[in-house]
Amino acid sequence: MSSADQPVLPQGAGYGVVVGIGLFFSALMIGLTAVQARYTSFSPKNSEEFSSASRSVKPGLIASGIVSAWTWAATLLQSSAVAYKYGISGPWWYGAGATVQVLLFAQLAAKLKLNAPYAHTWLEIVGTRWGKAAHLIFMFFGLATNIIVSSMLILGGSATVTDLTGMSTIAACFLIPLGVAIYVVVGGMRATLLCDYTHTSVLFAIILTFVFTVYATSPKIGSPTKMHELLATAASLRPVPGNAHGSYMTMRSKNGLIFGVINVIGNFATVFQDQAYWQRAIASKPASTVKAYLLGGLAWFAIPFVFATTLGLAAVALTGDPAMRTLSPADVSAGLPASAAAAALLGKSGAAVLLVLLFLAVTSATSAELIAVSSILTYDVYKKYFNPHATEAQVLKVSHAMVAFFAVCMGLAGMIFYFIGVSMGWLYTFMGVILGSAVVPIALCVTWSKANKWGCLAGAIVGFAAGIIAWLVTTSTLNGGVINVTTSGGDYEMLAGNLASIGVGGIIATVTSCIWPEDFDFNSTRALNVSTQPHMAHTKGTDLDSKQDEKRDSADEKRNSSDIQSVAIEDEEPIVEPDPDLDPVALDKAFQFAAWSSLILTIVMLIVIPFPLFFASTIFGVRGLTAWVVIGIIWCFISAFSVVLYPLWESRTALKQILKGLLKDIFAKGSGKYHEKGPSSHV
Ligand SMILES: NC(N)=O
Numbered sequence: 091m092s093s094a095d096q097p098v099l100p101q102g103a104g105y106g107v108v109v110g111i112g113l114f115f116s117a118l119m120i121g122l123t124a125v126q127a128r129y130t131s132f133s134p135k136n137s138e139e140f141s142s143a144s145r146s147v148k149p150g151l152i153a154s155g156i157v158s159a160w161t162w163a164a165t166l167l168q169s170s171a172v173a174y175k176y177g178i179s180g181p182w183w184y185g186a187g188a189t190v191q192v193l194l195f196a197q198l199a200a201k202l203k204l205n206a207p208y209a210h211t212w213l214e215i216v217g218t219r220w221g222k223a224a225h226l227i228f229m230f231f232g233l234a235t236n237i238i239v240s241s242m243l244i245l246g247g248s249a250t251v252t253d254l255t256g257m258s259t260i261a262a263c264f265l266i267p268l269g270v271a272i273y274v275v276v277g278g279m280r281a282t283l284l285c286d287y288t289h290t291s292v293l294f295a296i297i298l299t300f301v302f303t304v305y306a307t308s309p310k311i312g313s314p315t316k317m318h319e320l321l322a323t324a325a326s327l328r329p330v331p332g333n334a335h336g337s338y339m340t341m342r343s344k345n346g347l348i349f350g351v352i353n354v355i356g357n358f359a360t361v362f363q364d365q366a367y368w369q370r371a372i373a374s375k376p377a378s379t380v381k382a383y384l385l386g387g388l389a390w391f392a393i394p395f396v397f398a399t400t401l402g403l404a405a406v407a408l409t410g411d412p413a414m415r416t417l418s419p420a421d422v423s424a425g426l427p428a429s430a431a432a433a434a435l436l437g438k439s440g441a442a443v444l445l446v447l448l449f450l451a452v453t454s455a456t457s458a459e460l461i462a463v464s465s466i467l468t469y470d471v472y473k474k475y476f477n478p479h480a481t482e483a484q485v486l487k488v489s490h491a492m493v494a495f496f497a498v499c500m501g502l503a504g505m506i507f508y509f510i511g512v513s514m515g516w517l518y519t520f521m522g523v524i525l526g527s528a529v530v531p532i533a534l535c536v537t538w539s540k541a542n543k544w545g546c547l548a549g550a551i552v553g554f555a556a557g558i559i560a561w562l563v564t565t566s567t568l569n570g571g572v573i574n575v576t577t578s579g580g581d582y583e584m585l586a587g588n589l590a591s592i593g594v595g596g597i598i599a600t601v602t603s604c605i606w607p608e609d610f611d612f613n614s615t616r617a618l619n620v621s622t623q624p625h626m627a628h629t630k631g632t633d634l635d636s637k638q639d640e641k642r643d644s645a646d647e648k649r650n651s652s653d654i655q656s657v658a659i660e661d662e663e664p665i666v667e668p669d670p671d672l673d674p675v676a677l678d679k680a681f682q683f684a685a686w687s688s689l690i691l692t693i694v695m696l697i698v699i700p701f702p703l704f705f706a707s708t709i710f711g712v713r714g715l716t717a718w719v720v721i722g723i724i725w726c727f728i729s730a731f732s733v734v735l736y737p738l739w740e741s742r743t744a745l746k747q748i749l750k751g752l753l754k755d756i757f758a759k760g761s762g763k764y765h766e767k768g769p770s771s772h773v
Pocket residue numbers: 160161162164165188357
């Protein structure tokens with residue numbers, strides 16, 4: 091082992107970051123929660139506030155929360171690994187291939203506000219529309235998504251901490267979620283979003299530090315011109331198979347493209363089926379949900395694209411540098427090129443900064459997963475099947491317990507995959523194989539009145555089986571009958587499984603729905619949890635959607651078929667006071683805007699930009715690479731402004747109100763507390 095292959099930092103640094111930063115954020119959350127309870131109208135002691143932030147959060151903070159939840163360990167590590175393997179096409183396909191789902195999710199978010207404005211989870215909508223069997227089957231896909239995403243977070247986080255500090259991987263697996271669980275339990279959804287905001291701000295600052303080091307100041311690289319020269323040398327020594335002329339500086343990369351397809355499919359599953367993204371839509375103010383998702387998606391793109399174009403390519407450029415550790419295929423699969431490059435460029439300080447960056451990414455995404463699973467286990471398991479008349483206090487207690495429970499599960503899942511020898515990179519390309527089949531059925535359930543229940547269920551189940559079979563048969567065929575973790579992780583093997591899963595699921599769900607369309611009016615999903623909304627007046631006469639009025643009577647009869655019902659609807663026939671925030675015409679307009687803008691952006695990012703460069707086999711010269719890097723840096727700055735400065739601006743009134751309360755308390759002890767009649771605060 092050369093000295094470059096030794097951990098750069100002492101073990102104590104690993105424990106210091108994992109335990110210390112975890113405890114720091116727990117303390118911060120306790121402080122923020124106390125401030126929130128004293129100076130605003132929101133209290134995390136209320137279960138609606140704990141899981142949904144009272145559905146009042148503004149778009150900038152939601153966008154920041156989306157960026158934070160969507161920035162996994164893989165976002166930094168796997169994107170850099172594909173830059174290391176395939177060159178500049180890797181960061182593009184990673185970034186674009188995981189941005190479009192967030193943009194397209196804006197459509198689902200708009201429909202959520204239109205069709206089920208008071209749902210706590212997406213599974214409540216499925217259960218209300220299609221009953222128990224569908225609820226349980228889609229819960230399998232939902233929880234499987236959370237477990238896989240969480241395992242990737244823990245695997246990526248622990249592998250990097252161990253690599254940089256020598257800290258025990260097992261200890262990291264359990265300590266990482268522990269600190270996060272404490273602050274999630276203390277603060278709930280709103281505090282989690284505020285914590286996401288601080289993480290995102292630091293994240294952008296650190297990424298920009300690395301960018302300017304690599305492309306402006308480092309004596310080892312220091313400019314796009316030098317990067318170009320080093321990448322050209324690397325390609326002549328180690329040409330990339332399947333790339334035009336073996337170059338790292340071309341979008342003409344066969345394996346990059348295959349990764350792109352796998353990436354697009356897998357990330358549909360992990361956005362559409364992950365309660366974390368629904369939860370941000372639920373927490374959002376209805377009028378601005380679409381804006382938040384479009385902003386969040388576009389801002390997020392800069393993170394993997396710029397980070398991997400920086401450290402992933404730097405890892406290639408520095409091959410042979412005495413400070414650069416040797417990377418085995420297993421190291422690359424574990425996502426280690428970025429940390430190796432950071433350490434080679436900046437020594438101990440580079441390694442330490444990367445460790446902090448990674449830890450912030452992992453913890454904020456972990457907090458999103460913890461509160462997401464807690465909501466599913468509380469509302470879709472405990473409240474639905476065990477205690478439908480649970481009191482507010484019971485719901486809150488179970489929510490807290492489920493956060494702690496899933497934190498332990500995350501540690502166990504990470505440890506199990508670690509011992510099996512499954513890496514973060516393997517799981518990343520595998521996720522679409524087992525999760526992809528439910529993507530289309532779920533989207534249809536929430537958005538389309540004609541979606542057929544049995545067709546969508548069949549699509550999810552048969553697609554799941556088709557994905558597994560295609561993956562195993564391809565593995566066996568291409569590897570002489572040998573099926574193991576290594577052989578099954580190949581590009582073609584994963585591609586076959588991903589395509590079969592999402593393709594078969596989508597085709598069955600869509601075709602059956604066209605042949606045997608339902609005529610669902612979404613009235614029962616709109617009535618979901620209406621009785622638990624404190625501000626709703628329960629008097630006769632609902633007017634959520636005037637277009638649906640005529641259908642309502644017949645729908646009321648049909649409603650007996652669904653088994654999650656608003657108790658109040660059945661017993662008292664409450665008629666809901668129209669909520670001005672839920673104006674159906676405005677929400678429908680928001681949906682139309684989301685549909686068009688997300689579709690156009692998707693086509694631009696997945697086709698218009700990459701394919702002409704692919705077919706032209708363009709190899710970037712110095713000017714091309716410089717332009718590519720500069721565009722990335724500009725995008726990164728705009729993103730940082732959108733999710734760091736904009737949330738401060740939009741919350742200026744609330745911040746002023748908190749500051750006033752604080753000052754009052756300082757100068758006249760006890761006089762600053764928020765009272766009901768004061769202006770409401772929407773942080
Ligand atoms: N969130 C992802 N796919 O990095």
